[in-house]
Amino acid sequence: MKTQTLPRVLAISSLLFALSAQAHDPKEHMQNAEQADCTTMNDMDQTKMDMNDPITQAMMEKCKKEMSGMEGMSGMKGMSDAEEKAQDTAHEDDNSERHIDGGGSTKNHH
Amino acid sequence: MIERKAVSCGKCLLTAASIFIFGGAAFLYSGLYPMGADVPHNSLTYWVLETLRERSIAQAASDIEVPGDMDSPDRLLKGGGDYNDMCAGCHLKPGKTQSDFTMGLYPAPPNLSLDEDKQHHGSHDEGLDTLRQQFWTIKHGIKASGMPAWGPGHDDERIWNMVAFIKRLPDLSPDQYQIVTARGDVSEGNGH
Ligand SMILES: [Cu+2]
Numbered sequence: 005m006k007t008q009t010l011p012r013v014l015a016i017s018s019l020l021f022a023l024s025a026q027a028h029d030p031k032e033h034m035q036n037a038e039q040a041d042c043t044t045m046n047d048m049d050q051t052k053m054d055m056n057d058p059i060t061q062a063m064m065e066k067c068k069k070e071m072s073g074m075e076g077m078s079g080m081k082g083m084s085d086a087e088e089k090a091q092d093t094a095h096e097d098d099n100s101e102r103h104i105d106g107g108g109s110t111k112n113h114h
Numbered sequence: 115m116i117e118r119k120a121v122s123c124g125k126c127l128l129t130a131a132s133i134f135i136f137g138g139a140a141f142l143y144s145g146l147y148p149m150g151a152d153v154p155h156n157s158l159t160y161w162v163l164e165t166l167r168e169r170s171i172a173q174a175a176s177d178i179e180v181p182g183d184m185d186s187p188d189r190l191l192k193g194g195g196d197y198n199d200m201c202a203g204c205h206l207k208p209g210k211t212q213s214d215f216t217m218g219l220y221p222a223p224p225n226l227s228l229d230e231d232k233q234h235h236g237s238h239d240e241g242l243d244t245l246r247q248q249f250w251t252i253k254h255g256i257k258a259s260g261m262p263a264w265g266p267g268h269d270d271e272r273i274w275n276m277v278a279f280i281k282r283l284p285d286l287s288p289d290q291y292q293i294v295t296a297r298g299d300v301s302e303g304n305g306h
Contacts, residue, residue, distance in 0.1 A: 030195065030297075040296035044289040059282055061187035062194070063293045 042067035151220035167256060172243070175250035180242055184278045190294055193279030196272060198295035201226070204260060207295075209288035219260040227291075229284040248277050 045067055053060050141147070155163065183189065198207070204215040204223040216222055252273050255263030264273060279294075286294065 030192075037297035038292075038295075039298040040293045041289070042293060045293065048287075048289065058185045058187045058190055059285065059290060059294065062190040063290060065187055065191060066293050066296065 040066045151218065154220065171247050171250055171256075174254075175243075175246040178246040178249055180245050180249075181274055184245065184274070184281065186278070189275045189278035190282060192272070193275030193277070194291075194295040195297045196268075197276050197279050197283070198291075199297075200264070201276070207288075208283075208286050208291045215260065221259050223260060226280050227283050227286070245277055245281065248280060249273055252276060 042063075045063060055061070055064075154160070197205075202210075203213055204219070205226040206213060206216065206223075208227050210227070211225070216225070249270075251261065253263065253265040253270070255261050255265075283291075
């Protein structure tokens with residue numbers, strides 16, 4: 005009887021350890037993942053949105069599918085002309101990571 | 115004459131030092147200093163601790179190299195998700211001014227969704243120093259405060275992502291914050 009305590013303690017503590025090691029994996033956070041509410045983007049003042057601003061680019065990335073129509077986005081800075089133009093200005097900065105996904109044809113992560 | 119003066123002065127210094135040390139020890143052991151988080155430090159203790167913390171972090175962070183792509187949208191998205199999950203409870207988010215943590219912790223966690231003047235005024239170098247110090251603080255935490263070290267369990271890239279996000283956090287409206295930090299993805303094929 006007594007001899008069984010040790011393996012049990014070991015098993016439980018190693019299980020807890022394994023769980024705690026996982027606790028901060030991004031996948032773990034996915035369980036209660038919230039969906040991005042892209043409808044609010046339509047209410048934002050699009051004349052004040054700047055396609056060269058990383059925040060706007062991040063939101064576009066999140067809401068790619070929703071925004072595929074792009075209706076009403078012509079008022080945005082950098083959107084008024086062809087998309088290539090926006091891309092050009094983005095690349096003037098030395099940031100290599102920057103990319104603008106206008107049409108949805110892009111890199112997917114992993 | 116001169117020798118005598120030197121001796122007596124040494125003596126008086128010694129006496130002063132021992133009074134100081136014994137007095138200090140007596141105070142420590144008396145248990146009179148209030149340790150509860152609901153009683154603020156007196157201004158001397160506060161100054162000592164704040165100076166200790168600021169000098170220590172500035173020193174430790176001074177050599178850290180800041181990545182060149184801190185403005186990338188990708189960092190904002192990744193850092194935003196992590197911030198919302200792990201930090202917003204203490205450091206708040208746009209539209210939120212209080213939580214149990216901000217009310218009960220001492221020192222209180224700063225509201226990172228507000229525009230602290232140090233981030234936007236000041237020179238380019240000062241801005242970089244802020245990023246370095248934030249990175250260091252997130253990675254190593256702060257002793258005897260509620261700020262945990264996130265280095266264990268989170269690699270440097272993830273921490274830089276959060277630094278990048280915090281940099282822009284004061285600019286976000288509640289709606290923008292929701293979109294950028296949401297982990298669930300509306301567009302397909304994104305394997306975060
Ligand atoms: Cu985590």
